[in-house]
Amino acid sequence: MNINLTQQIHDKAIAMNVNDLINLAIGYPCENINEILREETIKAIKNNSTTYCQTEGIPELREIITKNRVRFNSKDNIIITAGASEAIFLVISNLINKGDEVIIISPTYFIFPSCVKFNGGKTILVPLEVKENKFNLSLANIEKKITDKTKLIIFNSPHNPTGFVPDKQIVYRLAQIVDKYNLILLSDEIYKDYIYEGEFQSPEEFTDRVIVVDGISKSFLATGLRIGWIITRKNIIKNILPLHQLILFCSPSPFQYGVYDMIKQNVDQFLKKHIETYREKKDKLLEILGSIPELEIIEPQGTFYAFVKLKININSIRFSEELLLKKHVVVVPGLDYGKEWNNYFRLAFREPLDKIEEGCIRIKDFIEQNYR
Amino acid sequence: MNINLTQQIHDKAIAMNVNDLINLAIGYPCENINEILREETIKAIKNNSTTYCQTEGIPELREIITKNRVRFNSKDNIIITAGASEAIFLVISNLINKGDEVIIISPTYFIFPSCVKFNGGKTILVPLEVKENKFNLSLANIEKKITDKTKLIIFNSPHNPTGFVPDKQIVYRLAQIVDKYNLILLSDEIYKDYIYEGEFQSPEEFTDRVIVVDGISKSFLATGLRIGWIITRKNIIKNILPLHQLILFCSPSPFQYGVYDMIKQNVDQFLKKHIETYREKKDKLLEILGSIPELEIIEPQGTFYAFVKLKININSIRFSEELLLKKHVVVVPGLDYGKEWNNYFRLAFREPLDKIEEGCIRIKDFIEQNYR
Numbered sequence: 023m024n025i026n027l028t029q030q031i032h033d034k035a036i037a038m039n040v041n042d043l044i045n046l047a048i049g050y051p052c053e054n055i056n057e058i059l060r061e062e063t064i065k066a067i068k069n070n071s072t073t074y075c076q077t078e079g080i081p082e083l084r085e086i087i088t089k090n091r092v093r094f095n096s097k098d099n100i101i102i103t104a105g106a107s108e109a110i111f112l113v114i115s116n117l118i119n120k121g122d123e124v125i126i127i128s129p130t131y132f133i134f135p136s137c138v139k140f141n142g143g144k145t146i147l148v149p150l151e152v153k154e155n156k157f158n159l160s161l162a163n164i165e166k167k168i169t170d171k172t173k174l175i176i177f178n179s180p181h182n183p184t185g186f187v188p189d190k191q192i193v194y195r196l197a198q199i200v201d202k203y204n205l206i207l208l209s210d211e212i213y214k215d216y217i218y219e220g221e222f223q224s225p226e227e228f229t230d231r232v233i234v235v236d237g238i239s240k241s242f243l244a245t246g247l248r249i250g251w252i253i254t255r256k257n258i259i260k261n262i263l264p265l266h267q268l269i270l271f272c273s274p275s276p277f278q279y280g281v282y283d284m285i286k287q288n289v290d291q292f293l294k295k296h297i298e299t300y301r302e303k304k305d306k307l308l309e310i311l312g313s314i315p316e317l318e319i320i321e322p323q324g325t326f327y328a329f330v331k332l333k334i335n336i337n338s339i340r341f342s343e344e345l346l347l348k349k350h351v352v353v354v355p356g357l358d359y360g361k362e363w364n365n366y367f368r369l370a371f372r373e374p375l376d377k378i379e380e381g382c383i384r385i386k387d388f389i390e391q392n393y394r
Numbered sequence: 395m396n397i398n399l400t401q402q403i404h405d406k407a408i409a410m411n412v413n414d415l416i417n418l419a420i421g422y423p424c425e426n427i428n429e430i431l432r433e434e435t436i437k438a439i440k441n442n443s444t445t446y447c448q449t450e451g452i453p454e455l456r457e458i459i460t461k462n463r464v465r466f467n468s469k470d471n472i473i474i475t476a477g478a479s480e481a482i483f484l485v486i487s488n489l490i491n492k493g494d495e496v497i498i499i500s501p502t503y504f505i506f507p508s509c510v511k512f513n514g515g516k517t518i519l520v521p522l523e524v525k526e527n528k529f530n531l532s533l534a535n536i537e538k539k540i541t542d543k544t545k546l547i548i549f550n551s552p553h554n555p556t557g558f559v560p561d562k563q564i565v566y567r568l569a570q571i572v573d574k575y576n577l578i579l580l581s582d583e584i585y586k587d588y589i590y591e592g593e594f595q596s597p598e599e600f601t602d603r604v605i606v607v608d609g610i611s612k613s614f615l616a617t618g619l620r621i622g623w624i625i626t627r628k629n630i631i632k633n634i635l636p637l638h639q640l641i642l643f644c645s646p647s648p649f650q651y652g653v654y655d656m657i658k659q660n661v662d663q664f665l666k667k668h669i670e671t672y673r674e675k676k677d678k679l680l681e682i683l684g685s686i687p688e689l690e691i692i693e694p695q696g697t698f699y700a701f702v703k704l705k706i707n708i709n710s711i712r713f714s715e716e717l718l719l720k721k722h723v724v725v726v727p728g729l730d731y732g733k734e735w736n737n738y739f740r741l742a743f744r745e746p747l748d749k750i751e752e753g754c755i756r757i758k759d760f761i762e763q764n765y766r
Contacts, residue, residue: 029449029639054442064436070426074617077401104476104620107643136640245446246647248476248620267401268508271479274646275618 027358028132031342035352044381046369047352049182051326053296056242058287063247063280075275077267078102078259079251083282087251093226094234094253101259101266104273106212106237106250108266111137113208113233113252114174116262118143123171125164129183129329129359129366131210134176146172147360150186152331155320157186161195168199174206175199177225180213183359183368184329185322190223197228207232212250215241215293218301219323230255238281241293247277300326303371303378310382311369316389328369329356334393337364344392349384399730400504403714407724416753418741419724421554423698425668428614430659435619435652447647449639450474450631451623455654459623465598466606466625473631473638474645478584478609478622480638483509485580485605485624486546488634490515495543497536501555501701501731501738503582506548518544521734522558524703527692529558533567540575547572549597550582552589555731555740556701557694562595569600579604584622587613587665590673591695602627610653613665619649672698675743675750682754683741688761700741701728706765709736716764721756 032047054060066072078084079102088095103109110133118124120142126134128147135145146167151158164175177196180187188196200207207225209232214222225232237250252262304321307328311319318331332341338355345351356366371378404419426432438444450456451474460467475481482505490496492514498506500519507517518539523530536547549568552559560568572579579597581604586594597604609622624634676693679700683691690703704713710727717723728738743750 050445055439055444060439060442060444064439067427067432067436067439070432072427072432072616072618073422104642104646108641111641133640136636140637140640244444246444246644248642248644248646264508265512268505268512269480269483269641270476270620272618272620274476274620274649277646 028354031352035346040350043350044377045352046381047354048370048372050245051243051372053243055244056292059242059244059280059284062283063277066276066279071279072276075272077272078263079273080278083278086282086285093230098256099253099259101252101263102273102278103250103252104270105239105248106235109235109250109252112262112265114138115141115265117174117206121171122173123169125167125172125175129363131182132358149362157184157320159188159192161199165199168203172205174208176208178210180216180324182325183327185325185327187220187323189220193223193225194228197225200231201229209234211236212240213325216297216300216326217324218304248274249277249281303375306375306378307371307382310386314386314389316393326371329366330369332365338367342367345388349388351381351384400726403724407718412722415722416749417724418753419726420742420744422617423615423744425615427616428664431614431616431652431656434655435649438648438651443651444648447644449644450635451645452650455650458654458657465602470628471625471631473624473635474650475622475624476642476645477620478607481607481622481624484634484637486510487513487637489546489578493543494545495541497539497544497547501735503554504730519732529556529692531560531564537571544577546578546580548580552585552696554697555699557697557699559592559695561592565595565597566600569597572603573601581606583608584612585697588669588672588698589696590676620646621649621653675747678747678750679743679754682758686758686761688765698743701738702741704737710739713739717760721760723753723756
């Protein structure tokens with residue numbers, strides 16, 4: 023197993039130690055943690071709520087997260103994990119044994135195939151298609167890849183790194199395929215609040231053969247707290263719990279109290295306002311990068327990423343390294359998301375608006391000065 | 395994999411919902427979190443130090459933990475994990491493949507053999523001997539069990555559940571065996587500050603073929619924060635890091651800042667005072683239980699556990715259940731530590747002194763009323 027390229031380029035950037043660095047590689051928003059979450063967490067720690075809690079998580083948090091869900095609406099349908107990362111690890115470790123096949127939509131966050139590999143499984147990539155300046159998920163392509171060894175399909179909407187958000191019809195048909203072949207669908211919904219176009223649709227509405235993974239990291243600007251969860255059928259929860267106990271014993275308890283107290287209050291207004299600022303950032307990025315003929319940029323429907331195609335003859339590693347060296351702008355080479363994406367790079371629009379503007383202008387200058 | 399008996403008996407006790415319950419089963423001290431740690435953690439959260447940090451942990455914490463160690467004294471010798479639990483999982487997952495053998499001292503905390511099993515390895519138990527009212531570790535017995543499949547010896551001093559603390563000579567000879575057969579020694583040192591007799595000796599002094607696992611949970615009364623670490627040779631750290639990245643991405647960052655700020659200040663006085671109160675608790679427990687002829691109790695040299703032998707004809711499960719039902723006292727059945735310990739039970743002296751006294755008196759009454 024190797025440390026991923028995102029980490030490597032990030033480390034390189036830090037090592038350069040320049041004061042005008044613009045980091046468009048980092049996978050979390052730049053804003054400070056949600057204020058309510060911060061204050062409620064501090065309260066929990068002041069109250070000495072700092073010991074082990076139940077392995078599955080504190081009951082009040084499990085209840086408040088599940089109570090309004092369409093299907094998995096009991097506190098026995100959830101485990102609170104140490105971030106979505108642990109959740110993904112637990113799900114894949116629980117389901118995948120040596121020789122099992124897992125269908126993963128490509129480009130893909132490196133964690134998914136790494137977890138499959140760790141468990142002796144085989145990743146079968148199904149690339150998104152690019153049609154009429156849109157990403158598209160072909161269900162026929164997925165169905166073609168299903169064999170009697172296929173156990174799991176991994177689905178991430180809004181999708182990192184493309185920002186693709188499949189519509190209700192596609193999610194419905196995907197759920198039908200999962201049912202038809204008795205598969206399980208791992209639905210990573212960590213970016214569900216970052217939607218700019220259309221609506222987020224969880225496959226939970228259409229099948230009970232789904233395991234939802236989610237958490238607070240991206241929506242509430244709290245990546246360091248390591249609070250995530252797994253939501254699914256009770257029997258699967260029961261099967262997964264012992265491994266969570268083995269690895270974590272329980273997730274950090276003070277943060278569980280903080281998250282519960284935050285959710286009890288109204289977070290909709292916060293989210294609405296927050297996402298609006300991200301819409302502005304996305305529009306600024308599109309405005310500048312859209313004017314560069316050497317790039318092909320598909321407007322992200324969700325997330326805070328854009329996955330941009332290089333129409334010039336340079337691989338993504340060299341592009342990223344030269345951009346960092348010459349312009350002090352960090353992006354993630356597409357290679358990190360699969361070999362076939364080596365002429366792409368990922369941009370995160372997570373910095374303040376003026377930095378995004380400056381970063382995009384530098385990318386424009388870089389291309390004009392070197393590749394035109 | 396099953397949820398362990400400790401958890402089960404604990405759940406049963408909670409479900410009874412009686413208001414005079416005395417829980418001598420719980421594996422952490424009853425006192426509130428170390429005050430400095432609490433205040434420094436709150437400061438970190440107020441400062442919005444709540445995002446992802448380096449996968450291996452924040453540099454200042456890694457440096458301060460390692461700087462005075464005898465052997466592994468660089469920040470590249472450590473990974474900050476989500477508690478000692480994750481640390482143990484990472485070490486065993488990294489070293490053990492299908493068919494590998496792991497020697498574990500018995501009685502053993504269930505996590506060790508569970509981790510070995512999860513990774514396809516085989517646990518070879520070497521029981522402690524009981525001689526002249528003392529526990530003893532026979533190195534000859536360990537050496538006899540070594541085969542060409544043996545990869546790892548797991549060593550936990552002070553020892554849960556017996557409170558056994560092997561002396562320097564034994565640790566030295568154990569390290570020699572590890573070197574002689576090119577094994578690795580996993581040294582779980584989580585109870586190192588809980589010493590009542592003799593001195594704690596880490597095998598790190600005698601061999602570089604050792605991986606130390608430790609954390610803040612027990613010493614600083616902070617089990618819910620999930621901060622632990624792995625300390626070992628740099629090449630092993632490098633090998634383990636990708637799996638930590640896969641599972642956790644990083645350990646909870648605000649707590650890392652809090653722990654660093656605590657360690658910077660002097661914690662020796664706190665620890666000295668804290669351990670003295672535990673010595674009193676241990677003495678009280680021995681005073682009462684030592685007077686019951688139906689029990690054989692070996693004085694713990696460390697930890698906050700006593701592993702007590704039942705000299706009456708009853709297995710540990712029935713003993714624990716009846717004690718809970720009739721006297722509302724919770725203890726852990728010895729079976730949880732291995733089949734050969736089914737005539738033992740574990741007591742944690744973690745409650746305030748008066749509760750320990752009351753709990754022990756109830757155990758005495760229970761035995762007198764039912765088994766004399």
